């Protein structure tokens with residue numbers, strides 16, 4: 001029982017980890033909590049659904065198109081809305097993302113209706129592998145885990161070893177100085193939003209395939225992703241991923257041993273607990289300014 | 292070369308620059324002296340296009356190109372580099388990454404040569420290349436800020452108070468490097484300084500700024516001979532007793 005709870009906890013945690021990654025990427029560059037994150041991902045999942053069901057395209061094609069859409073959507077939202085804010089403060093920007101969230105939600109409800117749709121996916125949640133003992137893991141869970149880990153490694157390499165990745169970090173630390181290096185800060189921000197949107201979209205595809213697809217798809221995962229990000233310190237990619245796994249496992253254990261009804265409360269409890277005990281998060285290795 | 296024509300810069304309703312004109316002679320070091328709040332940094336920021344919608348009046352030219360109203364990124368691409376007051380290095384990036392950001396707009400192969408050159412000028416940066424910039428001492432951060440700007444291989448370099456908070460020995464070293472860069476690479480420099488003695492020793496031409504305008508200009512020899520500069524900037528009293536009243540009047544003349 002324990003082994004199974006932990007295993008499925010890790011698998012669920014992987015989707016939280018992806019959502020947390022998506023939020024952290026944006027938070028790192030602009031200190032903005034993106035409340036539209038979930039619905040950006042949800043819309044991308046609908047695009048994938050449309051390609052698959054309405055136009056009958058193959059999986060590879062559909063997902064590629066949907067990811068491209070996700071990137072364009074993120075970049076567009078940054079360019080069209082967030083950049084327009086004159087002398088923005090963080091609160092104002094957060095309000096903008098809330099507005100975007102409502103817009104995207106409305107758009108999806110209007111275009112696809114609010115009934116639940118089956119999201120076709122090439123791997124199934126019912127084919128399971130024995131992990132020893134009576135612990136099993138489904139194909140889908142394995143894929144989810146794989147995708148989360150692969151994206152994490154990709155992002156890590158990107159931020160560590162590519163010029164653009166380092167420029168993103170530079171922009172986050174000091175925008176004025178970044179401009180003085182000739183870094184086009186506007187483009188960096190668009191790229192940030194695009195990348196974040198793609199990561200979120202991956203999470204949405206995986207979540208939609210275990211569940212059904214409707215405009216409320218990402219409401220809970222966004223909250224969970226946010227909790228995981230807070231747990232990991234909001235600025236650390238590794239922290240966000242570990243936060244996602246920890247949250248998934250803790251939540252599952254709570255559901256298994258204490259109460260299934262109150263399982264959803266765990267994420268809230270985690271946020272409150274972290275904010276009380278260690279507001280910088282468990283894994284924040286934030287640079288401490290010398291005075 | 293760079294020409295500033297009668298610019299006025301506003302912060303809201305406050306006028307920080309009140310008609311400043313300046314021409315940087317090619318391959319020379321030009322110094323600007325001035326007390327706190329005179330508007331020296333504002334002039335640099337205006338030239339670099341860092342202040343939104345400024346200058347309010349006047350124009351700035353680089354050769355035949357008008358550069359006021361351009362974005363900072365474009366101005367940098369035209370060959371201007373600014374070493375800001377207070378260094379502004381990327382504290383959570385390593386020394387090496389900071390230098391690489393300096394070369395952001397350039398080809399990787401070119402950047403390699405420049406990195407060698409910067410390390411040769413500042414061997415201390417090479418020793419610390421893996422360290423976070425925020426963990427460097429103030430002097431090392433200043434070297435990094437200058438090195439980072441050199442990675443752009445700029446035609447013109449604006450240096451805003453490079454001696455701020457450095458020990459006298461380091462100040463000497465930094466000015467030595469500035470001289471060397473100017474001599475070896477022919478980089479045109481605009482040097483903003485509080486340390487008047489050091490600045491006048493190291494420049495080819497100097498301006499004195501007060502309250503948002505230039506009140507004096509001349510060669511270092513001329514400026515050093517000027518009584519006001521001697522008294523207010525170099526701290527040398529020429530006469531034995533200048534009465535407070537006279538002093539007030541003299542200062543007033545400049546406004």
Ligand SMILES: Nc1ncnc2c1ncn2[C@@H]1O[C@H](COP(=O)(O)OP(=O)(O)OP(=O)(O)O)[C@@H](O)[C@H]1O
Pocket residue numbers: 302305307325326327328329330331332333334376485
């Ligand atoms: N962001 C700002 N908003 C409003 N006023 C400003 C701003 N920055 C500077 N000022 C004002 O403009 C004037 C010139 O400032 P500036 O920073 O250019 O002085 P400075 O000559 O560089 O002085 P210092 O030697 O102390 O660096 C000052 O009176 C200052 O108060």
Ligand SMILES: [Mg+2]
Pocket residue numbers: 331332333376451
């Ligand atoms: Mg200044």
